[in-house]
Amino acid sequence: MLNKTLVRKIEQKQWDDLAWFRCAWIGDEMLYPKPGQFFQVVTKREDVFLPRPISVFYCDKNGIEFLVRIRGKGSAAMVDCDELFLIGPLGNWFKGPESGRKVGLLAGGAGLAPLNFLARMCLSAKREFVVVWSVRVGDQARKVVSELVDYQIEVFSEDGTFGKKGNGVDAGEYILSLGVDRLYTCAPLAMMESVYSMVKRDRVKDVQFSLEANMACGWGACKGCLTEFLGRKLYVCKDGPIVRVLGDDKVLR
Amino acid sequence: MIRFLDKDLSSPLFISSGIVAELDTFKDLSLDPYGFVILKTVTLKPRDGNPPPRVWDGRCAMFNSIGLANEGLKAFLETTLPKLEEFPLPVVVSISPFSLSEVEEFLPLFHQNIWAIELNLSCPNVEHGHNRLISQDIEFSRKIVSKVRANFRGKLIVKVSPEMDNLPALAMALVDEGVDALDVANTYPGLVLDVEQARPIFSRIFAGVSGPAILPLTLKRIWEVYESVDVPILGSGGVLDWKDAISMALSGAAVVGIGSALYRDPHVGNNIWDGIKEYLNRKSLSWREIIGLAHDVVSQ
Numbered sequence: 023m024l025n026k027t028l029v030r031k032i033e034q035k036q037w038d039d040l041a042w043f044r045c046a047w048i049g050d051e052m053l054y055p056k057p058g059q060f061f062q063v064v065t066k067r068e069d070v071f072l073p074r075p076i077s078v079f080y081c082d083k084n085g086i087e088f089l090v091r092i093r094g095k096g097s098a099a100m101v102d103c104d105e106l107f108l109i110g111p112l113g114n115w116f117k118g119p120e121s122g123r124k125v126g127l128l129a130g131g132a133g134l135a136p137l138n139f140l141a142r143m144c145l146s147a148k149r150e151f152v153v154v155w156s157v158r159v160g161d162q163a164r165k166v167v168s169e170l171v172d173y174q175i176e177v178f179s180e181d182g183t184f185g186k187k188g189n190g191v192d193a194g195e196y197i198l199s200l201g202v203d204r205l206y207t208c209a210p211l212a213m214m215e216s217v218y219s220m221v222k223r224d225r226v227k228d229v230q231f232s233l234e235a236n237m238a239c240g241w242g243a244c245k246g247c248l249t250e251f252l253g254r255k256l257y258v259c260k261d262g263p264i265v266r267v268l269g270d271d272k273v274l275r
Numbered sequence: 276m277i278r279f280l281d282k283d284l285s286s287p288l289f290i291s292s293g294i295v296a297e298l299d300t301f302k303d304l305s306l307d308p309y310g311f312v313i314l315k316t317v318t319l320k321p322r323d324g325n326p327p328p329r330v331w332d333g334r335c336a337m338f339n340s341i342g343l344a345n346e347g348l349k350a351f352l353e354t355t356l357p358k359l360e361e362f363p364l365p366v367v368v369s370i371s372p373f374s375l376s377e378v379e380e381f382l383p384l385f386h387q388n389i390w391a392i393e394l395n396l397s398c399p400n401v402e403h404g405h406n407r408l409i410s411q412d413i414e415f416s417r418k419i420v421s422k423v424r425a426n427f428r429g430k431l432i433v434k435v436s437p438e439m440d441n442l443p444a445l446a447m448a449l450v451d452e453g454v455d456a457l458d459v460a461n462t463y464p465g466l467v468l469d470v471e472q473a474r475p476i477f478s479r480i481f482a483g484v485s486g487p488a489i490l491p492l493t494l495k496r497i498w499e500v501y502e503s504v505d506v507p508i509l510g511s512g513g514v515l516d517w518k519d520a521i522s523m524a525l526s527g528a529a530v531v532g533i534g535s536a537l538y539r540d541p542h543v544g545n546n547i548w549d550g551i552k553e554y555l556n557r558k559s560l561s562w563r564e565i566i567g568l569a570h571d572v573v574s575q
Contacts, residue, residue, distance in 0.1 A: 024303045024541040064539055068515070071486050072332040072538060096332060109541060238330040238337060238538040241303050243295040245344045246330030255323070 130209025517550020
């Protein structure tokens with residue numbers, strides 16, 4: 023049975039078009055999403071009719087956090103409203119990482135969200151990992167890193183105002199140069215497709231991509247989120263959002 | 276208890292066709308507030324549907340251009356149909372034959388013991404020759420319905436398009452051919468554009484509009500059909516809360532479909548059904564008594 027929970031914002035920060043907010047559980051209701059899973063987020067505003075699929079930035083017994091790029095009226099409504107309905111958690115999740123792996127987390131833009139959750143899990147589980155974040159605007163990323171990130175993170179900014187100067191491809195080449203044998207990534211589709219050609223070239227054995235798509239339901243009912251990724255058609259909400267590609271090019275969902 | 280098409284139903288609410296694409300996915304919902312469900316339309320051949328994007332948010336509305344993605348008749352008969360007996364609610368099977376010769380290929384389905392079939396003659400997201408929707412061609416619709424009627428002994432519902440020059444004329448023609456009920460209506464063909472790219476969002480340009488924005492348009496059509504024919508009406512299009520559902524009944528709907536509202540709130544049916552019961556109790560009326568009640572008030 024699908025879960026629908028009301029949460030209330032207790033803290034919000036915004037840096038231009040990037041917003042972060044923490045919500046508190048109301049009453050006894052607590053949800054336990056896994057890193058990589060998402061919620062369909064609905065506000066009380068009926069002019070924004072459909073929920074928006076948003077992956078979890080962090081979650082614990084104290085509340086749940088989201089990092090959202092404000093792109094249209096849906097994300098703007100989420101930033102405006104004090105209360106949000108969450109439908110979920112939905113979709114599959116990142117597998118691992120097991121100990122002894124050289125783990126890389128590669129984010130592009132707001133794709134940092136699910137990888138932040140995974141990084142925090144790795145921290146508590148004492149797994150070693152590296153995080154590389156590709157952004158357009160370095161100044162924005164600097165503020166996010168200083169206020170939200172409590173682990174080592176390497177930033178590549180296109181405008182060169184923070185971290186190393188470079189784009190998503192540079193960030194991908196960098197993280198692979200560190201010799202990771204397991205890669206988790208969430209980024210714009212074009213960046214992830216470039217990353218895929220790199221991991222094939224470097225024979226990285228296990229790569230987990232987090233996809234996004236327009237959705238109506240988020241739970242496999244509407245057939246709306248069909249996406250083509252690496253030449254395969256899939257429904258992001260049910261077959262994903264995590265698509266795992268192993269070394270023999272076998273795709274696991 | 277609601278009596279509808281010779282069946283006793285626990286509620287006048289149903290889940291509209293296309294909302295939940297696969298039978299197994301209904302288990303994610305509480306089915307308590309519903310009297311029955313209508314399955315996603317089955318076509319003769321399997322269909323992948325349209326390229327993405329397939330859904331888009333509107334203002335108080337949603338757009339879809341799924342394109343009848345479904346497993347096709349053969350797989351439906353082999354894998355889905357056998358599961359229907361175990362399903363907790365009565366089920367209506369929705370089909371969309373695209374031609375008279377295709378109707379014949381549905382015979383194996385017509386010979387099954389099925390309570391009701393809904394003929395979807397109004398999907399806006401597939402091509403039908405020179406006419407975009409079958410139901411816009413009254414003579415062709417009549418022929419298709421006649422052929423299905425001659426071969427299927429269960430209850431026959433036809434889902435019509437809201438975009439008709441003369442919806443009452445279609446309704447009367449279909450009733451003449453022996454349909455047992457009319458589903459009024461489907462999504463409205465609409466247009467949404469990406470203004471930055473200066474192009475339509477959807478590859479097929481137009482897409483089906485649903486959601487609360489279309490409720491007043493649906494109510495008008497239910498009203499018109501109720502005045503034209505005596506068969507029960509399934510009201511579909513735009514219900515978000517109990518007042519919307521009551522409005523549909525007052526306009527003439529015997530049962531009320533819940534559709535895209537389920538995407539916004541998977542539990543919406545519970546709230547609507549609770550609201551209906553509270554209203555009927557407060558007014559000391561039965562559901563049956565409010566069907567078309569607003570027509571009586573107007574004609575007095």
